[in-house]
Amino acid sequence: MRNTMLAHFLCGMIVLWAAVAEAQPWGDLKGRFVYDGEPPTRKPLIVTADVEFCGKKELLEEHLIVHPDNQGVANVVVWIFLGRGDSPPTIHESYAETAKAEIVLDTVHCRFEPHVSLLRTTQTLILRNSDPIGDNIKIDTLFNPPINITLPSRSEVQHRFTAEERLPARVSCGIHPWESGWLLIKELPYMAVSDENGEFKIENLPAGEWTFQFWHEQAGYLNEVTVDGQVTSWGRGRATFDVPSGEKNLGDLLLSPRLFAE
Numbered sequence: 001m002r003n004t005m006l007a008h009f010l011c012g013m014i015v016l017w018a019a020v021a022e023a024q025p026w027g028d029l030k031g032r033f034v035y036d037g038e039p040p041t042r043k044p045l046i047v048t049a050d051v052e053f054c055g056k057k058e059l060l061e062e063h064l065i066v067h068p069d070n071q072g073v074a075n076v077v078v079w080i081f082l083g084r085g086d087s088p089p090t091i092h093e094s095y096a097e098t099a100k101a102e103i104v105l106d107t108v109h110c111r112f113e114p115h116v117s118l119l120r121t122t123q124t125l126i127l128r129n130s131d132p133i134g135d136n137i138k139i140d141t142l143f144n145p146p147i148n149i150t151l152p153s154r155s156e157v158q159h160r161f162t163a164e165e166r167l168p169a170r171v172s173c174g175i176h177p178w179e180s181g182w183l184l185i186k187e188l189p190y191m192a193v194s195d196e197n198g199e200f201k202i203e204n205l206p207a208g209e210w211t212f213q214f215w216h217e218q219a220g221y222l223n224e225v226t227v228d229g230q231v232t233s234w235g236r237g238r239a240t241f242d243v244p245s246g247e248k249n250l251g252d253l254l255l256s257p258r259l260f261a262e
Contacts, residue, residue, distance in 0.1 A: 031250030072198025112181035
């Protein structure tokens with residue numbers, strides 16, 4: 001009798017949980033980062049090693065990539081920020097499919113691809129070298145043991161990071177000093193990186209008020225952003241938005257050239 005009652009209770013709780021999950025509204029956060037000035041020209045990188053192979057690849061600087069036609073800023077990193085004592089958001093079921101995924105960081109034509117990688121602590125990082133020459137991948141993490149791996153031509157290794165990082169970790173190569181990249185490691189899946197047009201999108205957030213952090217390798221924290229014609233201060237790159245059910249479109253977010261001044 002007790003077992004029957006317990007089974008009925010558990011079934012009821014499962015049904016109740018499913019009903020609550022179904023009733024939870026979800027929304028996307030999207031926007032586009034725009035360079036508020038004349039797009040800078042990317043300079044050629046100076047190739048000093050494996051010149052016979054790498055010197056033929058027409059490599060360009062990647063620390064600031066602005067689309068020449070629409071002024072979109074690539075590689076702005078966005079993630080949900082939780083302060084001390086903040087409750088983490090519910091994770092939408094759509095993220096379950098990629099929770100155990102393999103994320104590839106590849107060396108292709110003497111550069112890291114992608115330039116900025118996003119990794120959850122539940123996922124596995126594949127460090128790959130697709131080039132016909134040897135390479136080195138060094139990742140300078142703070143809350144995980146840093147790694148420094150030499151990869152022979154056309155080889156790969158797996159690696160797991162168990163702790164999240166507060167900021168993107170630098171990726172570099174001891175053989176080819178011009179190779180650079182970044183890796184953001186988080187427990188939550190709610191993060192994004194802007195594409196070549198400056199566009200980003202974080203999907204299926206629980207509807208409600210959330211704080212996000214914005215960062216770029218050249219600018220650091222995006223502390224000043226022009227939104228709807230108004231210059232807005234984002235302390236430590238943090239801004240809070242009310243994400244409705246459906247979509248919150250921030251529109252064009254203008255970034256002053258002085259943010260990227262060297």
